């Protein structure tokens with residue numbers, strides 16, 4: 064299975080458990096929509112949520128802009144089915160976010176915790192920007208380098224090589240914010256990766272040896288804290304070229 068298909072298959076398989084294990088993703092989605100609402104002066108007529116998953120961003124967007132036509136795009140069919148069950152009025156688009164080029168243009172495009180799963184995040188941002196209507200805005204939240212450092216340290220201390228999917232360096236002009244999350248135990252954090260579908264390992268990385276990991280998790284007592292370092296990116300629609308003379 065190709066890298067992208069593996070990633071999407073992992074999320075798809077986690078569609079039923081995703082909501083219960085993604086408190087921090089929900090907090091990031093809320094912050095993203097609050098930023099977009101503070102920034103975008105008018106009421107958007109059309110909103111697109113890219114990498115929508117089960118709809119954390121879509122839900123906050125619906126609450127903010129009840130009059131808008133909202134579309135949610137994701138490559139994972141079961142994630143979209145969960146979203147549709149919660150928000151039947153939302154249009155769903157099953158597509159690859161890295162290659163999507165539909166005809167519709169949107170006043171507001173939002174994306175949370177999805178961009179880093181794409182092979183070329185910078186190219187994806189340019190493509191998404193091209194989907195904006197004139198005067199439109201693209202707001203993206205993406206975890207960047209420094210995220211989940213606590214988990215990496217935990218594994219290194221146990222003599223294990225971490226196999227986390229790599230986070231990109233930050234993006235020019237982005238604002239950074241830390242989102243801490245507390246889990247009941249290191250085991251609960253490890254489980255959250257699986258239950259949220261975010262356990263696909265780095266390309267070329269080796270899977271963690273199960274017995275050594277189990278031993279390290281069992282040896283850890285008390286809660287386990289992790290932090291997502293999240294970059295908030297804001298891009299405007301490109302201004303139309305002046306007519307050639």
Ligand SMILES: C[S@@+](CC[C@H](N)C(=O)[O-])C[C@H]1O[C@@H](n2cnc3c(N)ncnc32)[C@H](O)[C@@H]1O
Nearest residue numbers: 074114115116119137138139159160175177180
């Ligand atoms: C961590 S989840 C984030 C979901 C949601 N935005 C949230 O904040 O909870 C990442 C989502 O990106 C989707 N995804 C990953 N790669 C994708 C791709 N190439 N095209 C479309 N969706 C993709 C996954 O299926 C998953 O639903």
